[in-house]
Amino acid sequence: MNIIEAQNLTCPIDGEKLLKTDKQFVCRSGHSFDIARQGYVNLLPVQHKRSKQPGDSKAMVQARNRFLNSGVYEAIADKLTQNVSAHIINDNALCLLDAGCGEGYYFDFLLQQLRQQPSENNLSFIGLDISKDAIVQATKRNKLTSWVVGTNRQPPVAEESVDIIICMFGFFCEQGFHRILKPGGKIILVDPGAQHLKELREIIYDEIKKTKLSDVLQFDEERFSLLDSEALQFETVLSDNEQINQLLLMTPHFYRASKAGREAACKLEWLNLTIDVAFKTLQKI
Numbered sequence: 288m289n290i291i292e293a294q295n296l297t298c299p300i301d302g303e304k305l306l307k308t309d310k311q312f313v314c315r316s317g318h319s320f321d322i323a324r325q326g327y328v329n330l331l332p333v334q335h336k337r338s339k340q341p342g343d344s345k346a347m348v349q350a351r352n353r354f355l356n357s358g359v360y361e362a363i364a365d366k367l368t369q370n371v372s373a374h375i376i377n378d379n380a381l382c383l384l385d386a387g388c389g390e391g392y393y394f395d396f397l398l399q400q401l402r403q404q405p406s407e408n409n410l411s412f413i414g415l416d417i418s419k420d421a422i423v424q425a426t427k428r429n430k431l432t433s434w435v436v437g438t439n440r441q442p443p444v445a446e447e448s449v450d451i452i453i454c455m456f457g458f459f460c461e462q463g464f465h466r467i468l469k470p471g472g473k474i475i476l477v478d479p480g481a482q483h484l485k486e487l488r489e490i491i492y493d494e495i496k497k498t499k500l501s502d503v504l505q506f507d508e509e510r511f512s513l514l515d516s517e518a519l520q521f522e523t524v525l526s527d528n529e530q531i532n533q534l535l536l537m538t539p540h541f542y543r544a545s546k547a548g549r550e551a552a553c554k555l556e557w558l559n560l561t562i563d564v565a566f567k568t569l570q571k572i
């Protein structure tokens with residue numbers, strides 16, 4: 288498949304189409320957004336921010352980057368690729384968007400796999416995250432993706448211009464996703480299942496919180512239909528204290544855990560781990 292540049296970014300201020308020049312993206316009304324030296328564009332105006340540095344911190348981004356690069360979650364990336372491939376029909380141009388792409392591991396894995404598939408399809412990739420640190424890290428993975436700082440709430444992308452949205456361990460924004468998807472477009476959601484990381488959660492939480500995970504997805508059935516729902520489960524062993532700490536830091540558990548629980552987990556040299564993730568595909572009606 289051929290990877291082409293996305294042409295459907297829009298101005299976050301007035302929604303007009305953005306045109307790319309050498310150093311900037313510019314809309315018809317003259318709003319301009321510099322292309323950073325790393326190659327990404329920041330389309331998150333201050334009025335869309337709820338804090339000064341929204342999204343994951345640099346420390347979380349780096350922990351996730353190192354953890355994912357170790358390959359522990361490669362089976363998840365493989366399954367994502369299979370799911371996305373199944374929805375790529377022969378078409379001239381398809382746009383894929385990763386909503387909350389983080390440091391880009393899954394989207395880059397997908398891109399590298401798809402570009403090897405023999406087909407004349409033209410694919411464009413938009414990696415969107417509200418964390419500037421995450422996007423800066425993601426730009427190191429490949430230069431073929433349009434890496435964008437922005438929000439899932441109001442993705443700076445033209446209406447009905449995206450074929451497939453992936454949202455991994457992220458923030459499902461029904462309205463924002465519905466607006467940018469083409470009719471019949473798909474959302475592939477990947478979320479933790481009930482057993483996900485249970486051994487870690489047993490260490491860091493008290494009894495009540497252990498069973499608090501819910502995998503019930505709320506969506507408007509007049510806007511989307513659920514095409515399929517599948518679980519991926521496997522077990523692995525982490526035998527490195529640094530890696531266990533990276534895992535802890537990259538998940539929201541780090542902030543939710545008690546001090547004692549966090550300290551206990553930080554000292555672990557070895558951890559048996561259940562991976563349990565739910566893949567769900569929604570289709571825009």
Ligand SMILES: C[S@@+](CC[C@H](N)C(=O)[O-])C[C@H]1O[C@@H](n2cnc3c(N)ncnc32)[C@H](O)[C@@H]1O
Binds near residue numbers: 415439
């Ligand atoms: C748990 S991380 C998952 C990152 C990546 N999808 C992965 O699985 O490696 C959630 C990501 O969502 C981003 N995020 C949080 N709120 C967001 C929003 N409103 N719009 C876009 N991204 C957001 C965070 O910065 C973070 O990178």
